[in-house]
Amino acid sequence: MRAGEKERKREMPTTSFSILEISVLRQLIVLVILAGTSSARNAAEGAVEDKVRIMLGSCNKVERKQPFWELIIGRRPDAWVWMGDNVYADTKRSSPNVLAQFIRVLRGEEPTGYESIMFEPSDLTRLRKMYEAQKAHPGYKELREKIPIYGTWDDHDYGINDGDYRYTLREESKQAFLDFLDVSKSDARRQRNGVYAAHDVRVGDREVKIVLLDNRYNKSPYCSWPFRSLCRGGEDFLGEEQWEWLEQTLAESRSDANIVVSGIQILTEHRWHGENWARFPKSRQRLLDVLLSSGAKNLILFSGDVHFAEVSRAVCQHGERADETRELLEMTSSGMTHSWGTGPLNGRILLALVMWIMPFRFQSIEGIFTGLNIAQIDFQWKKEEAEGMAVLKILDPAGNEHLMHQVPLTSSSHRHDAADAGWTCKPHRGDPLLVEVIASDTIIIGIVLVVPLACVFWVLKAVWRLLRGKPKRKTA
Known part of the structure; x- marks a missing residue:
């Protein structure tokens, strides 16, 4: 090798990397790539999210542990909605009083009817004390300071189990309820026949309307236990004043989505043994x-009352427009302080048996959740886009999610004549066969009526034998 070449070789720098250095270099490259991906995803999510969050619940006993307030506050909803039975003001009667009240009802001496047999109607003093105790609860007190609160009632906070327009303190009860919600004395509800109302929740450019129905103040007495044929046809939940208000409210709504809240379930059928809208079919x-x-966009239904959580779905078709199909979804959330799952074992067994036997085809395939629960719905839109997604879920006290469903949000209003009738809504799992309905009803009637009567018979028989005494044995 020439001397000049050797000199140039000595002058060339040599670069060498250890295995450790190569490993560190690779990790740095990966981190840079991940950081870029994360930044892109965060930027995309920032562009995606226009969000309105609303949380709802029902069936709350003041004297029991209330485990949800911290969870609700932590999730920072744009509104909290009471769906009924916000307090329990009526009280169960003792057995002797039940018999005496039953006789009074038979004689026509009780204006509230058979609804008062098992439960004693609340007086105004007890009702107001219940509301004051709830407002003084530390968790709820903090919620009131941070989050807008809206609500409707059901029977137990109305004042009487399964109550209707015959409740003698319905107007006084209405004023107490509005005081509980801190409604101003000049609010239109103070003069209405009921507590029904609508509220707009606006976040940025998005708006969600909450429509609260009152299915107590003007409700007709029940006539359909256990046969609908006993109804005369004019039975109603809302009253004409509320019907006109509802039609106008929904027809005039320009909100991006609309929530309709009922104290009792709307879609479900074949539950004559409980309260629901199917009790008054018309x-x-x-x-x-x-x-x-109505043309109200993105309608989603919510309800309470039943002490478990459930999702019901209906496929609806118009009789004169066979090509027009709509789907309705209803989320039921009931049991903030007590539920079937936290009750006695015999009740849990009975509920499981009813759910297994009865053809509840509106119910989603996931079934029900029987633990303590509240509901959450998140409305999500992409920035500057009309379409989005509503995510509904049931939450337990630990924040675990159940019965999650997604509903696409569209810009279509489906607006028709407000008086347009002829919609047929069928269960998303198909109609049950008539034989299924008859068989299941027969079994439930047997469980509810025959079994208790058989137990009474055997008890009376045992008492009769005891009173007669044992026969004397003959001596030889």
Whole structure:
């Protein structure tokens, strides 16, 4: 090798990397790539999210532990909505009083009817004390300071189990309820026949309307236990004043989405043993016609009352427009302080048996959640886009999620004549066969009536034998 070449070789720098240095270099490259991906995702999510969050619940006993307030505050909803039975002001009667009250009802001496047999109606003093105790609860007190609160009532905070327009303190009860919600004395509800109302929740450019129905103040007495044929046809939940208000409210709504809240379930059928809109079939059909023909965008239903959580889905078709199909979804959330899952074992067994036997085809395939629960719905839109997604879920006290469903949000209003009728809403799992309905009803009637009567018979028989005494044995 020449001397000049050797000199140039000595002058060239040599670069060498250890295995450790190569490993560190690779990790730095990966981190840079991940950081870029994360930044892109965060930027995309920032562009995606226009969000409105609303949380709802029902069936809350003041004297029991209330485990949800911290969870609700931590999730920072744009509104909290009471769906009924916000307090329990009526009280269960003792057995002797039940018999005496039953006789009074038979004689026509009780204006509230058979609803008062098992429960004693609340007086105004007890009702107001219940509301004051709830407002003084530390968790709820903090919620009131941070989050807008809206609500409607159901029977136990109305003042009487399964109550209707015959409740003698309904007007006084209404004023107490509005005081509980801190409604001003000049509010239109102070003069209305009921506590029904609508509220707009606006976040940025998005708006969600909350429509609260009152299914107590003007409700007709029940007539359909256990046969609908006993109804005369004019039974109603809302009253004409509220019907006109509802039609106008939904027809005039320009909100991006609309929540309709009922104290009792709307879609479910074949539950004559409980409270639901199917107890008054014509009233239920009228409600479905109003909802589907109103033009209100992205309607989603919520309800309480039953002490478990459930999602119901209906596929609706118009009789004269066979190509027009709509789907309604209803989320039921009930049991903030007590539920079937936290009750006695015999109750849990009975509920499981009923759910297994009865053809509840509106119920989603996931079934029900029987623990303590509240509901959450997040409305999400992409920036400057009309379409989005509503995410509904049930939360337990630990924040675990159950019965999650997604509903696409569209810009279509589906607006028709407000009086447009003829919608048929069927269960998303198909109609049950008639034989299924008859068989399941027969079994439930047997469980509810025959079994208790058989137990009474055997008890009376045992008492009769005891009173007669044992026969004397003959001596030889």
